[in-house]
Amino acid sequence: MADVRLLTDEPDQRHVLRRAWPHLREHRRAMAGAVAVNLLATLSLTLVPVMIGRAVDELLDGDRTGLLVSAGVVLGLVIARTVLLRWSELLLTRVGEKVVHSLRDLVVERLGATSLRFLEAHRGGDLLQRATVEIAELAAFVRGQLPDLISLSGYLLFSVIVLLSSSWQLFGLLVLVFAPPMWWLGRRFRRAAQKAYPAEAAAQATLTATFAESLLAREQLQIDAATGTWLDRLRGDADAYLGRARTAQRGANWIDATWVVQGLTTAALLVAGGFLTAGDVVTVGVVVTFVLASRDLFSSVDDFTLVAAELVESRVGLARLLDLLDVTRPPAAAPVAAAASTRGLTVENVSYSYRPGEPVLHGVSLAFAPGEHAGIVGETGSGKTTLAKLLCGLYLPDTGVVRLGGEDLSALDATDLRRRLVLIPQQVHMVAGTLADNLALTPGRPGRDDFARATEALGLTAWVEGLPSGFDSDLGRRGERFSAGERQLVGLVRAALTDPEVLILDEATADLDPGTAHRLEEALARLRAGRTVLVIAHRPSTIDRLPRVVRLHAGRLTTEER
Numbered sequence: 001m002a003d004v005r006l007l008t009d010e011p012d013q014r015h016v017l018r019r020a021w022p023h024l025r026e027h028r029r030a031m032a033g034a035v036a037v038n039l040l041a042t043l044s045l046t047l048v049p050v051m052i053g054r055a056v057d058e059l060l061d062g063d064r065t066g067l068l069v070s071a072g073v074v075l076g077l078v079i080a081r082t083v084l085l086r087w088s089e090l091l092l093t094r095v096g097e098k099v100v101h102s103l104r105d106l107v108v109e110r111l112g113a114t115s116l117r118f119l120e121a122h123r124g125g126d127l128l129q130r131a132t133v134e135i136a137e138l139a140a141f142v143r144g145q146l147p148d149l150i151s152l153s154g155y156l157l158f159s160v161i162v163l164l165s166s167s168w169q170l171f172g173l174l175v176l177v178f179a180p181p182m183w184w185l186g187r188r189f190r191r192a193a194q195k196a197y198p199a200e201a202a203a204q205a206t207l208t209a210t211f212a213e214s215l216l217a218r219e220q221l222q223i224d225a226a227t228g229t230w231l232d233r234l235r236g237d238a239d240a241y242l243g244r245a246r247t248a249q250r251g252a253n254w255i256d257a258t259w260v261v262q263g264l265t266t267a268a269l270l271v272a273g274g275f276l277t278a279g280d281v282v283t284v285g286v287v288v289t290f291v292l293a294s295r296d297l298f299s300s301v302d303d304f305t306l307v308a309a310e311l312v313e314s315r316v317g318l319a320r321l322l323d324l325l326d327v328t329r330p331p332a333a334a335p336v337a338a339a340a341s342t343r344g345l346t347v348e349n350v351s352y353s354y355r356p357g358e359p360v361l362h363g364v365s366l367a368f369a370p371g372e373h374a375g376i377v378g379e380t381g382s383g384k385t386t387l388a389k390l391l392c393g394l395y396l397p398d399t400g401v402v403r404l405g406g407e408d409l410s411a412l413d414a415t416d417l418r419r420r421l422v423l424i425p426q427q428v429h430m431v432a433g434t435l436a437d438n439l440a441l442t443p444g445r446p447g448r449d450d451f452a453r454a455t456e457a458l459g460l461t462a463w464v465e466g467l468p469s470g471f472d473s474d475l476g477r478r479g480e481r482f483s484a485g486e487r488q489l490v491g492l493v494r495a496a497l498t499d500p501e502v503l504i505l506d507e508a509t510a511d512l513d514p515g516t517a518h519r520l521e522e523a524l525a526r527l528r529a530g531r532t533v534l535v536i537a538h539r540p541s542t543i544d545r546l547p548r549v550v551r552l553h554a555g556r557l558t559t560e561e562r
């Protein structure tokens with residue numbers, strides 16, 4: 001089985017910022033500016049208790065002028081802090097949004113370009129969760145908590161400098177009474193959170209995946225009266241999620257114990273301050289500065305505890321996002337082997353398995369000349385669709401090689417490949433919108449005139465004109481207003497717009513009405529000229545018309561029928 005790197009439910013949390021740095025690098029100037037303004041705002045806040053302490057001393061000394069100056073400085077600091085804080089929040093939000101935006105674009109780009117095998121190996125809901133919910137949470141964190149987090153870090157740093165220079169004795173006391181229990185509580189919280197939050201995120205992704213799958217399969221579940229069983233499964237996932245969310249919540253309870261530590265510290269500062277002022281070691285103003293600053297410090301720690309939970313969650317989300325970006329990173333360009341001298345499309349000793357040790361194709365070798373028209377037939381499950389996907393490079397073979405014009409498909413540029421080889425699957429997928437919206441999903445961004453030219457060339461103008469609003473006909477959320485055959489007509493028009501060297505049509509197995517079957521045959525006959533056309537044929541009428549037919553049986557080529 002060809003290697004496919006898989007996503008991890010609970011990816012490594014270590015060094016997430018360092019790993020995210022390549023995505024942040026281009027924003028580093030804007031980030032540095034925003035952080036600098038934020039730190040200035042924090043410095044203004046840190047100086048307020050110092051000025052109040054000085055004002056208290058001036059009041060006790062009867063120094064009115066000094067008191068007025070100090071009061072004016074306090075006012076100035078508060079105003080400066082308010083203005084600077086708003087400004088920094090604005091800057092941080094702006095740069096944060098830009099980072100999140102570019103991450104989202106990158107995720108969409110990577111998922112769009114990643115291999116079919118990778119997509120099939122993961123539950124759609126998990127990818128959805130990483131590409132939408134986790135990015136949205138990251139954006140919310142950037143808007144809501146990131147400015148607080150930077151302020152808090154700055155505040156801690158400035159407080160230490162200011163308080164240490166005011167009184168080393170009171171500072172020592174503050175450190176002794178406050179820091180050890182806070183460190184211990186923080187450690188308990190971190191330990192609990194490190195396990196609980198990734199587990200909670202993984203359980204949430206599982207629940208999203210199960211729910212997304214039940215929506216897709218809703219019709220089948222109703223037909224089979226299996227909704228109840230499925231609901232049990234959904235309930236099981238929901239219970240698992242709730243259990244993990246509760247564990248995460250219990251971890252957060254450690255944070256509440258910080259209140260007791262805060263009370264103890266204030267009491268200790270007041271008592272020690274009383275003794276120190278009585279012995280003329282410090283002034284009353286310094287004690288006031290310490291009590292006020294420690295209150296600010298406590299409220300910062302409270303804020304920090306709130307932010308800490310969000311921080312851990314965002315870190316988990318970021319780690320899951322980086323995991324997705326990591327495993328979908330395009331491989332380094334392989335050295336291009338010298339082109340073999342073969343022409344057309346060749347399959348050389350190709351094997352493929354979806355699950356290790358269970359090959360569905362065994363050493364298949366085939367060659368289709370340029371301009372050849374051939375059919376691939378075989379019973380259900382014989383490997384026709386798998387072969388078609390290998391032939392157009394959607395899967396890479398486990399062993400062997402598929403070449404176009406002598407070049408290994410895996411060495412071709414992805415965009416070039418998609419232009420040269422087009423597959424029309426049995427079930428052509430449509431997006432919500434009009435026929436024009438769906439035709440626009442073709443390389444080269446074709447417009448109305450191109451649509452008209454392509455339908456004309458395929459003899460489908462009358463068919464389009466017969467639709468309620470021509471190219472503007474609404475096809476429903478997933479194109480459900482079109483039958484399987486009509487969707488294949490859309491696929492053929494898209495193929496005509498792409499103009500590939502090789503066209504592979506996996507014929508729809510659903511019964512086609514005679515009108516649609518005739519249009520498909522006619523359009524395919526017109527599209528044939530000058531290109532290789534391979535049809536995975538199911539209908540006897542198609543098989544009868546094919547000049548060459550190869551047959552697969554249980555993943556092996558059996559006979560060339562003509």
Ligand SMILES: Nc1ncnc2c1ncn2[C@@H]1O[C@H](COP(=O)(O)OP(=O)(O)OP(=O)(O)O)[C@@H](O)[C@H]1O
Binds near residue numbers: 120378383385
């Ligand atoms: N995405 C997948 N994951 C796992 N197994 C798969 C996948 N797609 C196909 N298979 C298995 O591979 C085998 C070949 O399937 P494939 O669809 O290629 O056969 P087929 O000849 O095209 O069948 P049909 O005529 O019914 O379309 C089958 O056993 C099928 O169950």
